[in-house]
Amino acid sequence: SAVISQKPSRDICQRGTSLTIQCQVDSQVTMMFWYRQQPGQSLTLIATANQGSEATYESGFVIDKFPISRPNLTFSTLTVSNMSPEDSSIYLCSFIQEIFGTDTQYFGPGTRLTVL
């Protein structure tokens, strides 16, 4: 499968600031996703990002708070805006790869965000 990386791997931020997380895949992929994993919780999908179109957000997530860019088929960014301690979480990107006619989702290593 393709290799997926995220930057930064972790950060500690002050309330009210913003952080942009980068996700890089080493091959071209059509669909990329951003998830949040809050402490002790499962993964929750934030949005789907396809190149050339606006991201599609899940219920409870809005573009003003989590703007996403997808400038090409190998890269995406997620910004966590105007952060509060409730945004402390692990943020993961993922992509779909078709193998033998079936789609499987692969995940990046995650960005651990702590908001003070």
Next chain:
Amino acid sequence: AQSVSQHNHHVILSEAASLELGCNYSYGGTVNLFWYVQYPGQHLQLLLKYFSGDPLVKGIKGFEAEFIKSKFSFNLRKPSVQWSDTAEYFCAVNARGYSTLTFGKGTMLLVSP
């Protein structure tokens, strides 16, 4: 919308014990099913998946899972666990033809040597 339920939040086993982690989903249509594993300090990895065909699927590291459609279940099994299996295990499902995954809350497995 789909939902996924994992029965145990924490499981503690001794090495060589057998493992079964429960996963049930709710969705009326055809689904694809996955188990992911997250070892301490590592990122989420695909353990195994079911799309169609034989309902008993085998994954990496000796894990297997059985899809029982009538029970809406996809339980993960391993006959003899090792200390290195200590990890968090997530069951996930998506509706056939859709990419969006719905995850269970995860089961933390601790294997004592």
